[in-house]
Amino acid sequence: xxxxxxxxxxxxxxxxxxxxxxxxxxxxxxxxxxxxxxxxxxxxxxxxxxxxxxxxxxxxxxxxxxxxxxxxxxxxxxxxxxxxxxxxxxxxxxxxxxxxxxxxxxxxxxxxxxxxxxxxxxxxxxxxxxxxxxxxx
Ligand SMILES: [Fe+2]
Numbered sequence: 001x002x003x004x005x006x007x008x009x010x011x012x013x014x015x016x017x018x019x020x021x022x023x024x025x026x027x028x029x030x031x032x033x034x035x036x037x038x039x040x041x042x043x044x045x046x047x048x049x050x051x052x053x054x055x056x057x058x059x060x061x062x063x064x065x066x067x068x069x070x071x072x073x074x075x076x077x078x079x080x081x082x083x084x085x086x087x088x089x090x091x092x093x094x095x096x097x098x099x100x101x102x103x104x105x106x107x108x109x110x111x112x113x114x115x116x117x118x119x120x121x122x123x124x125x126x127x128x129x130x131x132x133x134x135x136x137x
Contacts, residue, residue, distance in 0.1 A: 003032040003110045010117045012125030017065070020058045021117050027051040028110050035101050048095060052088050059085065062121070069131055071124050080120055084112055 006022045031051055034044040059081040066074045091105055 002029045003106060004028065004114055010114065012117075012121055013129060014125055017062065017121075017125070020061065021121075024051075024054055024058055024113060025110075027054050028106070028113065031101070031109070032106050035106060041095075044101065045095060048092055048101070052085075052092060055088060056085060062124070065128065066124050069128055071127050073123060073127075077120055077124060080116060084116070087112075 004025055006025050010021070011018045012021075027047070027050060031044070031047045033039075034047045063074070063078055063081065066077060071077070088109070091101065091109070095101055
């Protein structure tokens with residue numbers, strides 16, 4: 001069961017970034033599955049930590065890409081990234097203290113990233129594609 005299935009309507013048409021978004025959503029679904037199947041703290045904690053590492057790597061790459069083309073909305077975009085990373089680390093801290101990951105938390109994780117990809121990411125995606133003649137970065 002997936003909490004959100006990838007579809008092309010949220011693609012940026014920048015292949016490397018689209019692939020990362022797809023994988024990121026895959027990690028959120030994997031976490032959802034681990035919680036739903038009650039896989040235990042070890043497995044769930046491992047998926048959560050891999051998800052956070054992936055998010056961090058992906059945001060760093062997006063930020064590098066935005067900087068490399070002098071995207072004017074960089075600072076506001078990075079603030080959104082920082083907010084999500086902070087929330088994820090807080091979820092991880094609470095999990096390590098023994099708190100279960102609620103359905104509401106999973107929904108937040110999924111809704112936030114999908115909304116970010118649909119909204120904020122599209123803006124820099126269009127900026128980059130416009131600058132590269134529409135052929136992708
Ligand atoms: Fe982003």
